[in-house]
Amino acid sequence: xxxxxxxxxxxxAIIDAGGLSEGASAVNKSQPSVSRTIAxxxxxxxxxxxxxxxxxxxxxxxxxxxxxxxxxxxxxxENAGQAAAHYSGGKSGTARIAGTPIFMDGVISNMMASxxxxxxxxxxxxxxxxxxxxxxxxxxxxxDLAICPVRSADVPAGFAFKPILRGRNVIACAPSHxxxxxSSVKLTDIASYPxxxxxxxxxxxxxxxxxxxxxxxxxxxxSFTGGSLASIMxxxxxxxxxxxxxxxxxxxxxxxxxxxxxxxxxxxPDRELVFLWREDRPVRPAVQRFRKYLEGEFFGLANHIEQKxxxxxxxG
Amino acid sequence: xxxxxxxxxxxxAIIDAGGLSEGASAVNKSQPSVSRTIAxxxxxxxxxxxxxxxxxxxxxxxxxxxxxxxxxxxxxxENAGQAAAHYSGGKSGTARIAGTPIFMDGVISNMMASxxxxxxxxxxxxxxxxxxxxxxxxxxxxxDLAICPVRSADVPAGFAFKPILRGRNVIACAPSHxxxxxSSVKLTDIASYPxxxxxxxxxxxxxxxxxxxxxxxxxxxxSFTGGSLASIMxxxxxxxxxxxxxxxxxxxxxxxxxxxxxxxxxxxPDRELVFLWREDRPVRPAVQRFRKYLEGEFFGLANHIEQKxxxxxxxG
DNA sequence: CAGTTAATATAACTCTATGATATGAAAATT
DNA sequence: AATTTTCATATCATAGAGTTATATTAACTG
Numbered sequence: 001x002x003x004x005x006x007x008x009x010x011x012x013a014i015i016d017a018g019g020l021s022e023g024a025s026a027v028n029k030s031q032p033s034v035s036r037t038i039a040x041x042x043x044x045x046x047x048x049x050x051x052x053x054x055x056x057x058x059x060x061x062x063x064x065x066x067x068x069x070x071x072x073x074x075x076x077x078e079n080a081g082q083a084a085a086h087y088s089g090g091k092s093g094t095a096r097i098a099g100t101p102i103f104m105d106g107v108i109s110n111m112m113a114s115x116x117x118x119x120x121x122x123x124x125x126x127x128x129x130x131x132x133x134x135x136x137x138x139x140x141x142x143x144d145l146a147i148c149p150v151r152s153a154d155v156p157a158g159f160a161f162k163p164i165l166r167g168r169n170v171i172a173c174a175p176s177h178x179x180x181x182x183s184s185v186k187l188t189d190i191a192s193y194p195x196x197x198x199x200x201x202x203x204x205x206x207x208x209x210x211x212x213x214x215x216x217x218x219x220x221x222x223s224f225t226g227g228s229l230a231s232i233m234x235x236x237x238x239x240x241x242x243x244x245x246x247x248x249x250x251x252x253x254x255x256x257x258x259x260x261x262x263x264x265x266x267x268x269p270d271r272e273l274v275f276l277w278r279e280d281r282p283v284r285p286a287v288q289r290f291r292k293y294l295e296g297e298f299f300g301l302a303n304h305i306e307q308k309x310x311x312x313x314x315x316g
Numbered sequence: 317x318x319x320x321x322x323x324x325x326x327x328x329a330i331i332d333a334g335g336l337s338e339g340a341s342a343v344n345k346s347q348p349s350v351s352r353t354i355a356x357x358x359x360x361x362x363x364x365x366x367x368x369x370x371x372x373x374x375x376x377x378x379x380x381x382x383x384x385x386x387x388x389x390x391x392x393x394e395n396a397g398q399a400a401a402h403y404s405g406g407k408s409g410t411a412r413i414a415g416t417p418i419f420m421d422g423v424i425s426n427m428m429a430s431x432x433x434x435x436x437x438x439x440x441x442x443x444x445x446x447x448x449x450x451x452x453x454x455x456x457x458x459x460d461l462a463i464c465p466v467r468s469a470d471v472p473a474g475f476a477f478k479p480i481l482r483g484r485n486v487i488a489c490a491p492s493h494x495x496x497x498x499s500s501v502k503l504t505d506i507a508s509y510p511x512x513x514x515x516x517x518x519x520x521x522x523x524x525x526x527x528x529x530x531x532x533x534x535x536x537x538x539s540f541t542g543g544s545l546a547s548i549m550x551x552x553x554x555x556x557x558x559x560x561x562x563x564x565x566x567x568x569x570x571x572x573x574x575x576x577x578x579x580x581x582x583x584x585p586d587r588e589l590v591f592l593w594r595e596d597r598p599v600r601p602a603v604q605r606f607r608k609y610l611e612g613e614f615f616g617l618a619n620h621i622e623q624k625x626x627x628x629x630x631x632g
Numbered sequence: 633c634a635g636t637t638a639a640t641a642t643a644a645c646t647c648t649a650t651g652a653t654a655t656g657a658a659a660a661t662t
Numbered sequence: 663a664a665t666t667t668t669c670a671t672a673t674c675a676t677a678g679a680g681t682t683a684t685a686t687t688a689a690c691t692g
Binding site for chain 3: 664665667669672673674675676677678680681682683684685688689
Binding site: 029030032033036037040053054055056 | 649650651652653654658659660
């Protein structure tokens with residue numbers, strides 16, 4: 001015997017509300033509607049659900065048994081509605097994000113942590129890559145959102161993008177570095193220290209060459225290359241090496257007292273940090289919410305950077 | 317967001333069956349039907365449930381969440397159907413039965429025990445009473461079925477009844493009783509022993525007087541009166557008292573070695589043991605099944621009684 | 633890389649179930 | 663007995679769900 005889940009739901013509503021009319025309004029239906037529903041159910045079951053001719057409607061034992069299941073159904077339906085609303089509001093779901101390693105580790109990871117605090121039901125899958133790879137992953141549908149520094153003109157066709165931070169590179173070193181205590185840094189001072197080169201293929205590597213060229217340094221010694229942000233930081237802390245990093249990364253990591261920026265004005269790279277996604281694909285709510293969250297974080301970050309950078313870094 | 321439980325059920329069926337067409341047949345619907353249902357659901361939710369343009373239908377994470385609830389709903393619905401079928405088949409539910417104490421304790425209780433073994437989900441409420449009280453309880457709807465000895469003509473109006481056993485009383489005593497070893501019992505022997513009188517008001521009490529009168533005994537000494545079957549049996553076992561009991565009771569209790577019937581032929585009472593119920597009230601399946609079960613048991617019992625009684629009791 | 637196959641989507645139409653309002657009937661209460 | 667409360671019934675409109683037939687399209691195959 002197949003019983004319509006809706007009917008069971010109505011049944012439980014009647015029992016719980018303690019009356020046919022009350023039950024009807026509990027499920028947003030009219031009293032005649034549920035009355036007929038019950039009558040049909042009784043006919044199909046071949047058994048009474050309520051004792052005949054008793055005015056405070058008295059449920060049969062079968063009725064109570066079925067109402068029990070109805071309650072389960074109501075709950076499940078409610079849960080489903082909640083889940084859908086949650087999902088549509090971006091409060092649950094999955095966001096798959098990828099970006100260049102230094103930014104992901106140095107900036108985004110912090111923001112992901114606070115996002116997770118606010119939206120614990122959103123699962124974030126993080127991975128790394130540079131522009132060509134990121135574009136490919138987006139095309140394959142393996143990730144939802146990419147974050148990387150790129151020239152607007154270089155954005156491949158078919159992608160939507162949104163700039164979130166202007167590129168601003170600085171020369172970074174350990175706070176204990178001899179140059180870090182000087183109020184102004186001369187180019188000749190810089191030239192004598194070894195350099196940590198970012199991973200080959202990363203935009204930062206090109207930035208390093210460009211930035212040094214802009215201040216007249218064309219010949220420099222590389223003491224360490226490759227590695228993640230964590231290894232760069234470690235090497236920097238234990239040596240007198242210098243490197244070029246986005247100021248946003250230095251800023252976010254400054255609390256760790258492992259890195260500081262030298263007051264040297266480099267020419268800014270012509271790239272911007274942008275969000276990239278496929279414009280033809282629907283954006284899942286969780287991804288949308290995650291992106292909006294990051295945009296907000298980056299907005300605040302950009303202000304802080306402008307403020308502090310002007311006084312502490314670009315004063316020269 | 318309110319979601320139709322049926323849709324969730326369909327969703328889970330699709331997931332579990334591993335395809336839209338398979339899912340459709342799993343819920344006894346056509347493929348286009350469920351296809352459209354899914355399309356409508358997606359429209360209402362404003363989110364995809366299956367990834368677009370993938371042929372082995374690939375469910376979205378939201379879809380899986382909702383399908384989970386759908387599975388719960390399917391299960392509940394199934395349970396309800398089972399419960400209804402069980403109930404309609406009389407395999408679950410409640411049967412409220414009442415009868416005269418001696419019969420209930422001496423005969424029915426055994427049958428109830430085996431019935432419970434066969435139908436453990438049927439709840440039996442048992443109570444005691446004599447005809448006037450039983451009729452009242454039936455009228456009030458407090459019990460579903462009464463069992464008591466009654467003359468057909470005495471059945472009150474509005475009641476249906478079904479005879480299940482002809483009245484056959486015997487003189488009962490302990491197996492250790494001096495008379496129990498005699499192959500034929502003379503009236504003068506009987507006259508010298510004390511009697512246990514059944515509860516006043518019970519049909520058996522009248523039977524006792526009538527039975528003894530039929531064999532010429534009008535003056536007898538009552539050593540014990542009232543009490544339940546258990547107390548009568550106890551008193552009988554510890555004394556040389558005699559009593560009158562329905563042979564069915566003696567027969568059913570004979571395994572206990574506490575009681576036996578004397579080979580004395582009493583005139584049978586003009587009452588029969590009958591089922592009584594209100595003919596205007598619907599009979600719940602559990603009650604129906606219980607009554608049918610008892611009828612079967614009594615049919616077998618009647619045969620055994622005829623057989624054994626003829627050789628062991630009424631041989632005189 | 634056509635061509636085939638299998639699976640899903642769409643179209644067109646029917647019909648049942650459900651919705652609402654108005655109203656009748658009956659139990660419970662006063 | 664009158665009144666109130668509560669449930670049942672009648673009638674009609676309509677959305678949803680069912681069907682079959684057919685178009686589309688992803689995946690497979692040689």
